[in-house]
Amino acid sequence: MGDANLTIADRIQDRLETLTRAERQLAHSILENYPASGLGPISTLANDAEVSTPTVARMVQKLGFKGYPEFQAELREELKAKVKNPIAKHDTWAEGAPSGHMLNRFTEAVIDNIRHSLGQIDTGDFDAACAQLADTSARLHIVGGRITHTMAEYLFLHMQMIRPDVTHIQSTSNAWPHYLLDVKPGDTFVIFDVRRYESNTLKLAEMAHQRGARIILFTDQWRSPVHRLADISFSSRIVVPSAWDSAATTLLLIETMIAAVQDLNWEDTKNRMQTLEDMFDQTKLFRKFT
The missing domain is CATH 3.40.50.10490 (Glucose-6-phosphate isomerase like protein; domain 1)
Structure with missing residues (x-):
């Protein structure tokens, strides 16, 4: 597949201009809690995004997947890679605070945002x-x-x-x-x-x-x-x-x-x-x- 080196988030970004209004709404929902948002049943993702199940199926195909199971398998691989990432394994950003503390969770999200955004520029x-x-x-x-x-x-x-x-x-x-x-x-x-x-x-x-x-x-x-x-x-x-x-x-x-x-x-x-x-x-x- 030509998109093998791209994350699903990257694929969504690349195709935003080709998506229908409902598909853009779905994309918004996926990216908001990415990558966990797509790990449940297709009906759950559709309900969370307030779109139909066929809309999910169509967009998954637009992203280059044969179906929802292949889409989910790719998400799980991304989640595994994220856990193995040295930065993701960093215990804390703020010394003395547990890894689940807001200071560390927020910093983790910001650094991830910066890394992903700069990669697209x-x-x-x-x-x-x-x-x-x-x-x-x-x-x-x-x-x-x-x-x-x-x-x-x-x-x-x-x-x-x-x-x-x-x-x-x-x-x-x-x-x-x-x-x-x-x-x-x-x-x-x-x-x-x-x-x-x-x-x-x-x-x-x-x-x-x-x-x-x-x-x-x-x-x-x-x-x-x-x-x-x-x-x-x-x-x-x-x-x-x-x-x-x-x-x-x-x-x-x-x-x-x-x-x-x-x-x-x-x-x-x-x-x-x-x-x-x-x-x-x-x-x-x-x-x-x-």
Whole structure:
């Protein structure tokens, strides 16, 4: 089988765009508690995902398996390999805490998310995105949602120091259409959109795309609808043992991108940072200990 070196999660990711709505719902359910989610009867998996049993059978075949038993056998092999993995066998991440402690369970999940997400990233896409962010001939617009606005603001604050002509648009604001008035072809939009995907964000992306803007998307493993409009997309695994999704992998990508763009524009960035420090000295914003 051509997918022999791919995990089932990898196969799902590769085929997301070909899945029907019901199959995407099933994929979401499988990945949320992966790989244990598919170890029970086919009817249990279908009920958990709120889809029909034939939907499960069809998607299993789309993933390259002859049937559900072969799909389950592959999941069991993945589970065995995970147990044998040196990192999975690590007793604790936080010394003094048992392996089942939340600190260790959460850390294990985050590290697994990071490893899997980085394995899916095309370094050429990453470099191209950094070059776009560093391109001062075009304006840069950064957009976040109800939760992701914190990551958008973090990126905006650093980009504002690194280069000129950076705008932070809050998609939850009724005033965001005003920001589109001066958008020109070739401008760059960095958009953050993870589940639950926001209607305002998609509409903003559609209008920016119509005006000829380039879109860089940060999303999750299931991919925001903005993915269809984006020039470059970065999908991060976000599931952790919590009622909330994890932003750790996305933040890692953001911080790495900030470092790369800083290097690309270093001479200009250095001058801007020096000017900013002089302003801080004049305003006495920060205490000095020398």
